[in-house]
Amino acid sequence: MANHFIRERYLEALLTGDRQACRSIIEEALQAGTMAIQIYMDIIWPIMVEIDNLYRQDRILPAQEAVASRINRSIVNQLQNKLPRRPAMDRRVVIVTASNEQAELGGQMTCDLFESDGWRCRFLGGTVNNEDVLEFIHGYAPDILLLYGFNGKEAPAVRDLIDRIRQINAWPNMRIMLSGGVFMRAEGLWEEIGADLYAETAAEAIRIASLPAEDLPAPVRTIKQHVYAKKSQEPAATVR
Structure with missing residues (x-):
């Protein structure tokens, strides 16, 4: 339920192009104990898919899709170093x-x-x-x-x-x-x-x-x- 509420807030901030609000929402999730890998899989990934669906259905403007994608990417760049690391393997x-x-x-x-x-x-x-x-x-x-x-x-x-x-x-x-x-x-x-x-x-x-x-x-x-x-x-x- 918490992630669903976060996703709703995050999606709204993305569609309005509010970078600062997006960063604040993700930071709140991290401060509340949500792991970076959970934010990747349970927040950003499903929102990315939803943005794509909204765009293909002509329910958002091309500019909204472009801004949302760039904000998402900037958030991902910040989260990357917070991901857990398993021992390297030869795969x-x-x-x-x-x-x-x-x-x-x-x-x-x-x-x-x-x-x-x-x-x-x-x-x-x-x-x-x-x-x-x-x-x-x-x-x-x-x-x-x-x-x-x-x-x-x-x-x-x-x-x-x-x-x-x-x-x-x-x-x-x-x-x-x-x-x-x-x-x-x-x-x-x-x-x-x-x-x-x-x-x-x-x-x-x-x-x-x-x-x-x-x-x-x-x-x-x-x-x-x-x-x-x-x-x-x-x-x-x-x-x-």
Whole structure:
């Protein structure tokens, strides 16, 4: 209930663009004993999703969405160093996002939470192209490539990247995870597009990414060229 009340106040302050009020609300929550990781997952993340929904439904102005995203990001930057730190482990994740502010915020928060959990995370943001991504993962060799916040118009580029990765087959143990954007709204699209995993939230992304290989959910394909066995090491898609 307390978090619900805080979210209502925080959302109102965001939509009016009141940076000082937003900072004060978050500081009050911290002073009341709310952990930074709870603020990430229970306040800022759901508000970020709600702002996106309001914007897509034309219930807020583009300027309100832009200001809210920037305020959220400034709050996240301040909270990052307050997150708990688990011992570092040799698990690596690379996060690439769509180029809009909302997507970059979601990707940054996800990276922060992966690092808090002990992962090594590299956040590429939304300014890299597919060739840049391929070059980076070739050198970094991540366990997970997480693509966040892409919309329907950007889905073909996501599919092209996945197809290229399958064709090259240089990283057979790397799992591709999708999150946010159109994949949150279109059920099963992540499977059809050729990804291995899907997560609705950052917390779920960490939980799924941390599962043993034998416990990972198997994607269900209905498009023939994307059907491949859960444990197969062979490429399953062809480049269009």
